Amino acid sequence: MPVKHIPQRTCINCRTIRPKRELVRVIRVTENHLEIDPTGKKNGRGAYLCRQRICWDEILENPDRLTDALKMRAPLASDDVTVMRAFAAPLPLRLANGSDAPPKTN
Numbered sequence: 001m002p003v004k005h006i007p008q009r010t011c012i013n014c015r016t017i018r019p020k021r022e023l024v025r026v027i028r029v030t031e032n033h034l035e036i037d038p039t040g041k042k043n044g045r046g047a048y049l050c051r052q053r054i055c056w057d058e059i060l061e062n063p064d065r066l067t068d069a070l071k072m073r074a075p076l077a078s079d080d081v082t083v084m085r086a087f088a089a090p091l092p093l094r095l096a097n098g099s100d101a102p103p104k105t106n
């Protein structure tokens with residue numbers, strides 16, 4: 001049986017490596033605008049964030065890490081911040097575990 005390759009990506013905030021579909025892709029659409037790409041299929045330079053609000057809150061507090069990852073030349077636009085906050089709002093604050101974390105035995 002061939003082993004199915006599962007693409008893995010790293011969250012730009014917490015550096016957790018997870019299967020790509022467990023992360024949310026954010027893409028650069030212009031020099032100073034980004035877009036959330038829930039399907040992960042749009043063209044463009046992308047960066048990944050966990051589906052947990054803490055990573056979105058933290059990256060928006062320090063958006064240089066996001067704009068660097070996307071090679072944007074301008075600071076994050078305030079409407080993009082609004083879109084990201086709105087996307088993150090319904091997410092759980094923290095996921096229970098990284099998917100690569102060993103199961104708890106106690």
Ligand SMILES: [Zn+2]
Nearest residue numbers: 011014050055
């Ligand atoms: Zn993360």
